[in-house]
Amino acid sequence: MRVLAAMSGGVDSAVAAARAVDAGHDVVGVHLALSAKPGTLRTGARGCCTLEDSNDARRAADILGIPFYVWDFAERFTEEVIESFVGEYAAGRTPNPCVTCNEKIKFEALLEKAMALGFDAVATGHYARLSLVDGVPELRRSADEGKDQSYVLASLTPEQLRHSLFPLGDSHKSDVRDEAERRGLAVARKPDSHDICFIPDGDTKKFLERRLGERPGDLVDAETGAVLGRHTGVHGFTIGQRKGLGVEHPAADGRPRYVLSLEPVSGTVTVGAAERLAVRGIRADRAVWPGGPLDGPTECVIQVRAHGGTADAVAEVVDGEVRVQLREPLRGVAPGQVVVLYRPDPRGDLVLGSAKISGTTS
CATH class of the missing domain: 2.30.30.280 (Adenine nucleotide alpha hydrolases-like domains)
Known part of the structure; x- marks a missing residue:
């Protein structure tokens, strides 16, 4: 397959690209320039997608012996992610910009361009398991529960998942770092990025005040x-x-x-x-179902934050709206968050679907 490897400049995407090469794919690396002013260098684990990251991605591609390009997605990132983030907060909702970025940039804009250029799939360094069963994608939690990123990928459509590769799904982060070191990749011990990439100082309130007054x-x-x-x-x-x-x-x-x-x-x-704060019911819309919509009331496990805990629940679709009844109450559930529904499975919890929270009941 012709595979476009999205290379952020971190260790995960570098090893994912390397594994795609090892699998025999025709791999091309690409770094997404998401800032109109990328000159600022990251400090420690603050932020990502900087000029430094672009250079790190280029060096990794050179070691792997694959072509490398930088694509300018700054304008679309500003419109789809930053402006959406600001607008959601102004409306009293709590968005997750990483979910939006994955949905709108990495697996809509990037995949759209990749397919137009004749690529068969996009490979990323996300920690999640993905397989196709009779052409139907099955997205599951990764082997490394502490690094699992299935939550931020659960908004991807079945068609997007069919053209995605997650080579790290069966790995643990420590093993990925060791592998990067063996391969001679300089990013082997590079700190993970934290916080919101377009708010590198971590002060969300100050950022919003500058934008909204x-x-x-x-x-x-x-x-x-x-x-x-x-x-x-x-x-x-x-x-x-x-x-x-x-x-x-x-x-x-x-x-x-x-x-x-x-x-x-x-x-x-x-x-x-x-x-x-206790919530016993959740209403959500804009649902995405990798394997098809729920067929009546369905026992499941839900998650409402990328790094939050889970809760047992029963979910169903009523008049196009996802309604979730919790077995035990959850606290701090906010409109604008994404609720992801999982089915427990020995191979890693299977993503049933996701939806945007529109309201709650107590």
């Missing part, structure tokens, strides 16, 4: 309706947040307060006791 509103106690303070914008909060609320007057019971809901039109941030 101040939109003052009240902090309101859910129990009494009393105004506990003022804030500079709902975009500075997420459901379940405890610290940095700016509460000027302690609640009557003296207990900590958490963000319960956000109302962007009025600017109201409602806070209350921890038990009010």
Whole structure:
């Protein structure tokens, strides 16, 4: 197969490209330039997709002996990922930009261009297992549970999965680093990137304030309706947040307060006791089903954060909406997050589908 290896400049994508070469594929490496001003070098594990990363990817491609290109996706990244991220926060939702990037950039824009150029598949360094059974893609958790990235890949369509390769799915991160060292790849011990790539200092609130300005509103106690303070914008909060609320007057019971809901039109941030965060039902839309939609109520395990825990549930599709009833309540579930449904399986939990959370019930 002709395979386009997406090379971020990290150890995972470099080893994934190497394994694609070992498998006998005709491999070409490509680095995506996602910033209009990529001159800033990363510091430690902050950020990714910088000029330094591009150079690291090029050196890895040279060692592997494969052609290498840099494709400019900065404009599309800004529109599809950054502007979407800002817009979601302004609307009182909590987005996951890594899910959006995988969906819109790496497996829509990149795959679209790769197919137009005659490639058969795109290979990436994601930790997830992927197989085709009678032409139907099966996406599963990786062997390394601590690095599993099936959550951020669960929004990919069946057609996108049919043209994807995840060579690291059966590996553990420590083994991947050792392999990179044996291959002489300089990125073998390079730190993993963390945080949001377009917010390298990790200060999301400051980033949003620069983009959205101040939109003052009240902090309101859910129990009494009393105004506990003022804030500079709902975009500075997420459901379940405890610290940095700016509460000027302690609640009557003296207990900590958490963000319960956000109302962007009025600017109201409602806070209350921890038990009010408990969610027993989830509504979601824009569902994607790798193996086809659910057939009636289905026992499953759900996950609502990339690195969060799981919960047993029953899910079904009603009038085009995914409805999830939890066996035990979850806390801090926010509109804008993605809920991923899994079916427990000895070979690694199978992704049944994913959807964007639109609301919750307690």
